Amino acid sequence: MTKITHILFDCDNTLVLSEELAFEACADLANIILASQGITDKYTGPQLMGEFIGQNFRGMMNGLQKKYNFQLGDQTFNKYVTQEEDMVIAKLEAKAQPCVNCMPVLQEVHDSGKYGMAVVSSSAHRRVLASVTKVDQLKYFPADVIFSAATSLPKPTSKPDPAVYIHAMKAVGKQPSECVAVEDSKSGTGAAVNAGILTIGYVGPYEKEGREKQDEMAKLLTEVGAKVIMYDWKEFWECLEKIEQMPASRL
Structure with a gap:
């Protein structure tokens, strides 16, 4: 036993x-990041969930960087991590x-x-x-x-x-x-x-x-x-x- x-x-x-709420916020920010790299693809929350469910924002961004062949510097990466946390927390505190x-x-x-x-x-x-x-x-x-x-x-x-x-x-x-x-x-x-x-x-x-x-x-x-x-x-x-x-x- x-x-x-x-x-x-x-x-x-x-x-x-919380996942749907979180990925709504993640999609908004991911699209901003992709656009900053000259990438025109856009994600919805459900699309990100389908590709990255169970991973945190760091894991998701590492996946996107590999997929689209770009690299964010550590300072920029960490700035986005903090921004994503703030955006997700605001949604969770309102709707979770x-x-x-x-x-x-x-x-x-x-x-x-x-x-x-x-x-x-x-x-x-x-x-x-x-x-x-x-x-x-x-x-x-x-x-x-x-x-x-x-x-x-x-x-x-x-x-x-x-x-x-x-x-x-x-x-x-x-x-x-x-x-x-x-x-x-x-x-x-x-x-x-x-x-x-x-x-x-x-x-x-x-x-x-x-x-x-x-x-x-x-x-x-x-x-x-x-x-x-x-x-x-x-x-x-x-x-x-x-x-x-x-x-x-x-x-």
């Missing part, structure tokens, strides 16, 4: 319905909502006293803090258990690099065998799996695109390494039980 003592949650579209049915589950996990809880995100710490504050999740995730691949590490990264998960586990004093991750994207699932963590793949955010899209994402996350798929937060305890019943040899 697997003894789980800590649950590590992705934030964007796992705890908070919790993922469907997650709030009762978070309360149950908290009240059980059996599991530690932390957020492990690609997004900047202040953006995640803004998200969880807006949707009243700060009571479950105070600032010191929010870990960001963009701002918590000596060198910023983005999922699927497992560095942020490794950092988070070190900070909370846990081994991979003691943790479960909850992730909604290929890159996020890859990061958790690459860190040695058994992972629940959450496909709830894709519900509005239809069951076919959810099944497609379930297949993708399973291929990346998710051990259990969760279609709705109401299934969380069942999914966690499946993880806990797995033999240690499956880690």
Whole structure:
């Protein structure tokens, strides 16, 4: 049996319905950056989501620079990173909502006293803090258990690099065998799996695109390494039980 003592949650579209809002802001800024390089292609929020879901702005910009063969200097790059954070946070503070049915589950996990809880995100710490504050999740995730691949590490990264998960586990004093991750994207699932963590793949955010899209994402996350798929937060305890019943040899 697997003894789980800590649950590590992705934030964007796992705890908070934030991806669409964030990518709206990202698209506005990405188009400005591309135009500054003489590139006429323009992106919408959904187009960026399709190409870069689960990555932070640094990861997205690195991808665009490679795709269009241009290079921003460090000072300019960091200026845009800060500008993007400000734009996204403004949208989140105005419109963010919790993922469907997650709030009762978070309360149950908290009240059980059996599991530690932390957020492990690609997004900047202040953006995640803004998200969880807006949707009243700060009571479950105070600032010191929010870990960001963009701002918590000596060198910023983005999922699927497992560095942020490794950092988070070190900070909370846990081994991979003691943790479960909850992730909604290929890159996020890859990061958790690459860190040695058994992972629940959450496909709830894709519900509005239809069951076919959810099944497609379930297949993708399973291929990346998710051990259990969760279609709705109401299934969380069942999914966690499946993880806990797995033999240690499956880690």
